[in-house]
Amino acid sequence: MDLLSILSNSLRGAFGPEAAIYALAAVGLNLHFGYTGLLNFGQVGFMLVGAYGTAVPVVAWGLPLWVGILIGIACAIALALLLGVPTLRLRGDYLAIATIAAAEVLRYIYRSEWAEPLTGGVFGITQFANDFYDFNPFSGPFVVGPFNFSANALWVMTVGWGGTLLACGLVALLIHSPWGRVLRSVREDEQAARSLGKNIFSYKMQSLILGGVLGALAGSLMAINTQALTPDVFMPILTFYLWTIMILGGASRIMGPVLGAIVFWFLLTFLDSLLRQAIGTGVIPSGWLESSDVGAIRFAFVGLGLMLLMMFRPAGLLGKQKELRLDVR
Amino acid sequence: MSGDQEQHELEPDLLAEREELIDVERELEAQGPSAGAVRAAEALTGVAPEPGVAKPDPILSADGVVREFGGLTAVDVDHLEVQRGTITALIGPNGAGKSTFFNLVSGFDTPTRGSWSFNGTDISRMAAHKIARLGMVRTFQLTKALMRLTTLENVMLGATGQSGESLWRAPLRFLWSDQERSNQKRADVLLERFRLSHMRDEFAGTMSGGQRKLLEMARALMVEPDLVMLDEPMAGVNPALTQSLLGHIQTLRDEGVTIILVEHDMDVIMSISDWVVCFAEGRVIAEGRPDDIRRDKAVIDAYLGARRSLTQEDDK
Amino acid sequence: MRARVTSLFAALLLTVMLVPGAAAVGASHSPSTTAATVAVPSQGDSAETTTEPEEAAESLRGSIRGPDRQPIPGLTVTVTQDGTEVGTATTDDRGQWEVPLPGPGTYSASLDPAELPEGVAPRTEGGETVTGVIVRPGANQGVIFQLAASGEGDDGSAPVASGPSFVDRFLQLTVEGIKFGAIIAITAVGLSLVFGTTRLINFAHGEFVTFGAVMAFFLSVSPLNLPLIVAAVLAMVLTALLAGVLDLAVWRPMRRQSAGLIQQFIVAIGLALVIRHVLLVFFGSRRRGYDQYNVQQALDFGLFRITPRDIAVTLVAFAIMGLVAFMLQRTRIGKAMRAVNDNEDLASASGINVERVVLMVWVLGGALAGLGGVMLGLTQTVFTDMGFQLLLLMFAAVILGGLGSAYGAMIGALVIGLIAQYSTLWFPSSLQNMWALLVMILVLLFRPQGILGRRERVG
Structure with missing residues (x-):
């Protein structure tokens, strides 16, 4: 057992491109749930349209990547309108079911044979983000202590974390404005906000669009990071990851999703490396667990973590427990 | 809610409470009628105490408003006018349709048919938030304090026409900071008036029930309404606070704001209302000055009839 | 208001539904189908977490021949399970195809009738899909697509034939x-x-x-x-x-x-x-x-x-x-x-x-x-x-x-x-x-x- 390498793996996971991507998507989710009270369980759908919006125009029509990213954003706005019009008038739990179903519907459409000419169906599409890497200012790998990232990963990380921090800044500005005040009042009590002349539907829609666009940008970056895209990456479980991240960090805290993503990925990679090493070195006898089980165990722990968090510390790491108790729902 | 009321009934010092209220009433009477009350009485002189009677200067006027739930008719109001600058009370036994009528005219429920206008503008089926922006604001039977907003934020939310509430301007503080500052001043004045200044930066969720009622009223005033609709403002409030709430309501009327309130407590209603409308089984069965209503046979029948079947309470 | 919103929604929905369809019609053959005899990892979370070490022992296979007993190359056969695509394969020069499966179970195999040579069609309406193929552990289950020469164009036999089979x-x-x-x-x-x-x-x-x-x-x-x-x-x-x-x-x-x-x-x-x-x-x-x-x-x-x-x-x-x-x-x-x-x-x-x-x-x-x-x-x-x-x-x-x-x-x-x-x-x-x-x-x-x-x- 090499604890040092496990730790350095975990640290790499905590700050790697995936953590940045998840953080960005969770910032969007935080705007939905943390500040507006929308039970969006289809954030992965926004990531999906963002990712395919980015990749398809490049592969299918030979457009430059930045146009693709814009198309991805446009798709997210269209999806938010499509999803919001029927569901934002409904009670919260209906919204949860409708959003998770909508995300699944999208995944079915994108992997269907109809869409295959564009999306490559279940086989997906690859190699569309070379434009992005052409702009990579880093020439060599980055090695400092436990950190060891390739030049490309470093570039994705820079853009990812940079984008996440920008998004956090924007959310902070918005939330501390009268606009944010209305948003938070919608979270607390829609009827009260309505009685004071606020068009709550419009605010919920704005929140859905804005958070959805952040999700789509995260999806774009996810596609760019792997340079390969299949619809089955966007399973509902990805949304559950984002919820865990948001609640772990603290919902309705500006930096909650960022801290949540870092801690989440640290723990996830830690568990992964630990189990793999334990199985590899025979600490866990091979009859008990195979290394192919590690993925499943990891997911089970995510679930357990989400349960325990929600039961015992629903405010997360940054939240104030006292404030949460005021929540009467 | 029904629990609340039960508790109220069971309170041992019920009599003491009553006495206190009577004291309040006497006190108010001793002061003599306020300027607003005099003005309201003058405006209503010569208006006959009969259902659907026309008023000299109606601020709200409803025609044929009907709301059916399944086969049940909850509200069926032929014609009703509310005189500007008065305190008009809606009374009636439980399930008489007062609250439903409230919800209908404020846009929180959609009627089966009917039309109504506010300040001469037809507002039938208008979205609730638009009605509020026109200057007709309501409160709720169960107070809706925005728990995880501070008291100040709760009140500030009421201000209309805030340019910082648009998504595009929101991140650019300099575009709305002036307006925000003046709104804040106004909110502070309101908090002072309702004696909530000490709670200014606390979460509204930490307030007591009575303070929340006051907060709700302050928040409604922040909209600068012409008409305030109060849905059982005294429900579940201790006698001391009732007194101060009554005072606030009368002051508002004296300032020229029209007030419609739904209330169960007859003593309260008779002491402060300029005009009383009595509902039973969804219809307006009587209206008039408090003295007319006291003597009205239909009202007495409705209440006595309702007393007998009071065991079953409706929940909204 | 509500009617307006509803119709807006309907229009948006329609657009989204039509876009992939139109794209599918507009675009020619996708490049990816040509390199298609790859096994797709089994469904679910395993797809992203575990790379299946076990070889898929089970498979579906068959050889497709026209009514003249001549093999038909270049056909795409898609295998699905419970509506989830498991894999596809393209028939080779001898008309043979094989799709590796994630495990035993019940599968459906279908071919695209549009890819069939002119004058060849499934013998029955819907015959391009063979459903309910049960695969035992370790089996290489054969699937037979029954093809026949289609009618000589406009004698109207096709609609008549499709009537009852649609009802079926x-x-x-x-x-x-x-x-x-x-x-x-x-x-x-x-x-x-x-x-x-x-x-x-x-x-x-x-x-x-x-x-x-x-x-x-x-x-x-x-x-x-x-x-x-x-x-x-x-x-x-x-x-x-x-x-x-x-x-x-x-x-x-x-x-x-x-x-x-x-x-x-x-x-x-x-x-x-x-x-x-x-x-x-x-x-x-x-x-x-x-x-x-x-x-x-x-x-x-x-x-x-x-x-x-x-x-x-x-x-x-x-x-x-x-x-x-x-x-x-x-x-x-x-x-x-x-x-x-x-x-x-x-x-x-x-x-x-x-x-x-x-x-x-x-x-x-x-x-x-x-x-x-x-x-x-x-x-x-x-x-x-x-x-x-x-x-x-x-x-x-x-x-x-x-x-x-x-x-x-x-x-x-x-x-x-x-x-x-x-x-x-x-x-x-x-x-x-x-x-x-x-x-x-x-x-x-x-x-x-x-x-x-x-x-x-x-x-």
Whole structure:
């Protein structure tokens, strides 16, 4: 057992491109749930349209990547309108079911044979983000202590974390404005906000669009990071990851999703490396667990973590427990 | 809610409470009628105490408003006018349709048919938030304090026409900071008036029930309404606070704001209302000055009839 | 206002639906299909976490020849399971193709009639798809597509031929839809009752289904080797036990602390993840079928064909539905459940022990879900994502029928089952779940309270 390498793996996971991507998507989710009270369980759908919006125009029509990213954003706005019009008038739990179903519907459409000419169906599409890497200012790998990232990963990380921090800044500005005040009042009590002349539907829609666009940008970056895209990456479980991240960090805290993503990925990679090493070195006898089980165990722990968090510390790491108790729902 | 009321009934010092209220009433009477009350009485002189009677200067006027739930008719109001600058009370036994009528005219429920206008503008089926922006604001039977907003934020939310509430301007503080500052001043004045200044930066969720009622009223005033609709403002409030709430309501009327309130407590209603409308089984069965209503046979029948079947309470 | 919004929504929906279709028509052959004989990793989380080390021992294969016995090269054959694409292959010069499978089970293979040479068509309408191919462990199952020379153009024989066969397919799909709907129904009743009594949307309900199916699998293989029917009953008991224990250990304490519904809802999601992935560790990511009743000759009733197993499953499901209805209507505990469902405070005030009723609802829901899981495993295959996939259809059924209404859930389930099956008359079978979910979203748009749901008062 090499604890040092496990730790350095975990640290790499905590700050790697995936953590940045998840953080960005969770910032969007935080705007939905943390500040507006929308039970969006289809954030992965926004990531999906963002990712395919980015990749398809490049592969299918030979457009430059930045146009693709814009198309991805446009798709997210269209999806938010499509999803919001029927569901934002409904009670919260209906919204949860409708959003998770909508995300699944999208995944079915994108992997269907109809869409295959564009999306490559279940086989997906690859190699569309070379434009992005052409702009990579880093020439060599980055090695400092436990950190060891390739030049490309470093570039994705820079853009990812940079984008996440920008998004956090924007959310902070918005939330501390009268606009944010209305948003938070919608979270607390829609009827009260309505009685004071606020068009709550419009605010919920704005929140859905804005958070959805952040999700789509995260999806774009996810596609760019792997340079390969299949619809089955966007399973509902990805949304559950984002919820865990948001609640772990603290919902309705500006930096909650960022801290949540870092801690989440640290723990996830830690568990992964630990189990793999334990199985590899025979600490866990091979009859008990195979290394192919590690993925499943990891997911089970995510679930357990989400349960325990929600039961015992629903405010997360940054939240104030006292404030949460005021929540009467 | 029904629990609340039960508790109220069971309170041992019920009599003491009553006495206190009577004291309040006497006190108010001793002061003599306020300027607003005099003005309201003058405006209503010569208006006959009969259902659907026309008023000299109606601020709200409803025609044929009907709301059916399944086969049940909850509200069926032929014609009703509310005189500007008065305190008009809606009374009636439980399930008489007062609250439903409230919800209908404020846009929180959609009627089966009917039309109504506010300040001469037809507002039938208008979205609730638009009605509020026109200057007709309501409160709720169960107070809706925005728990995880501070008291100040709760009140500030009421201000209309805030340019910082648009998504595009929101991140650019300099575009709305002036307006925000003046709104804040106004909110502070309101908090002072309702004696909530000490709670200014606390979460509204930490307030007591009575303070929340006051907060709700302050928040409604922040909209600068012409008409305030109060849905059982005294429900579940201790006698001391009732007194101060009554005072606030009368002051508002004296300032020229029209007030419609739904209330169960007859003593309260008779002491402060300029005009009383009595509902039973969804219809307006009587209206008039408090003295007319006291003597009205239909009202007495409705209440006595309702007393007998009071065991079953409706929940909204 | 509402009409305007609705039509806007409809227009947007239409656009989104049309775009991929138009693109598919506009674009020529996709480049990816040419390099298509690759195995697609099995479905689910395993796809991103575990790279399957086991070779897929099972496969589907065949050789396609035209009516003139000449091989037809370059045809794309798509293999699906429960609407999920498993893989595709292209016929080689000898007309041969082979698709590796993730495991034994029931598959469908289809070819694209548009790719057939001119003058060649499936012998029967719908013959481009061969459904219900049962693959035994380790088998390389052959699939035969029957092709014939098509009519000489405009003598109108094609429409005449397609008339009755459309009706045939319709009837066949009706039978399949009722079977599938009945399975959804008995699982959805529990979901609906739990919601009705506790207001909790139990995201872990799908995992009860998986749990039941997997338990029955383990009980029916060595070392126990129980007959499947015994295993099914035991699995039902075990699932009921799991649900009951979870109510006592997780939900009751949370209710006692008056935890928020959102809080409970998220705990349910966490719980679903735990159950599913613990099962995944023990069961593995492969799809497996039960040994018994796996291969059966379908009985031909003239109008439709059905295996004795499927008849039994359908009848048992309906019998269970009848029993549940009887219980709710006639027995003490059933009446108590309905009372709590209607108004918890009133029920509790009239002396009903609400906590006990809620526990019974969980146990009942668990038992039904466990049994439903075995049935689903029988008619399809057992895999750890089966419950979650079914859960979304259960949601659709429950919302269609009206949240909290047990009978609504049953009716909604049958509708959803039929919609899923009928959609394959016109659309790819891989999209059948999608149509069911789309219908649910449309119901939310026009009648959110569902078919039998009560309209809730506002304000």
